[in-house]
Amino acid sequence: MNPPALVLASTSPYRRVLLERLGLPFATAAPDVDERRHPDEPPERLVRRLAEAKARAVAVNHPEALIIGSDQVACLDDAILGKPGDQATAIAQLERASGRCVVFQTGLCVLDARRGQAHTLVEPFRVHFRTLTRARILGYLERERPYDCAGSFKSEGLGIALFERLEGDDPTALIGLPLIRLIPLLESSGLDPLGA
Structure with a gap:
């Protein structure tokens, strides 16, 4: 049986470059997902939910594919630091982070759209x-x-x-796609970057 097509449910250039490291052919697709945080939703639950929601949104147009969804937040104390968008916000974020530890939570989902089966995890860094x-x-x-x-x-x-x-098991998680954790999920679906 042929391995499924691989689709990255993201238009992030950073995630695309990371996935290219594995040497597997893949397509990208923009997920149409509401990324707002639910009230009192812990960051780990948020990124896990959004990673899977992105993969499932893309599965509608790629029902025979293996789909990778990912989402990331940066946390300082109980606050989530989003994408700053402008210099003033970036200055405020970096001043707040100065001398402190920021925890990045990266959600990962590999969805086999053929079976509707999803594997999700959260990788901290x-x-x-x-x-x-x-x-x-x-x-x-x-x-x-x-x-x-x-x-x-x-x-x-x-x-x-x-x-x-820096402190964590997978340095690529910090950039937005934890490749070390992704590879076994791909292998279990028949896609082996080393072709073994």
Whole structure:
């Protein structure tokens, strides 16, 4: 039996580049999902729910595919730091994160649309920030402009200069798609990146 087509339920360029690392052919599709948080919804539940909702939304147009959904939030204390969208919000986020630990929760879903069977998980990753001066924050934002990134930085770029240390099992989770956790889910569905 031929393995199913692979579809990434995301238009994120960061997730696309990550998935390209595996060398498997795939398509991308934009999921039409309401991403608002439910009242009192814990971050872990939010990202798990949205990852699966994105995969199921794309399955409507790809009923024979294996679909990857993912969602991520950055958490500081009990607050979720979203994508800043502009410089003022990014400054506020980075000032708040200065000298502290931000926890990224990344939800992952692999949905076999043929069977309607979904496997979901949440991968945490901790970012310990250096103490950041306003001048350093402004210098960073001017150079990288990470306004479409949760937490206001790109760890795969100059954002690495903002950190004291990183803590987690899957460094790709921080960018938005935990490949180490994804690979066994793909293998169990007949897609092996190593072709073994």
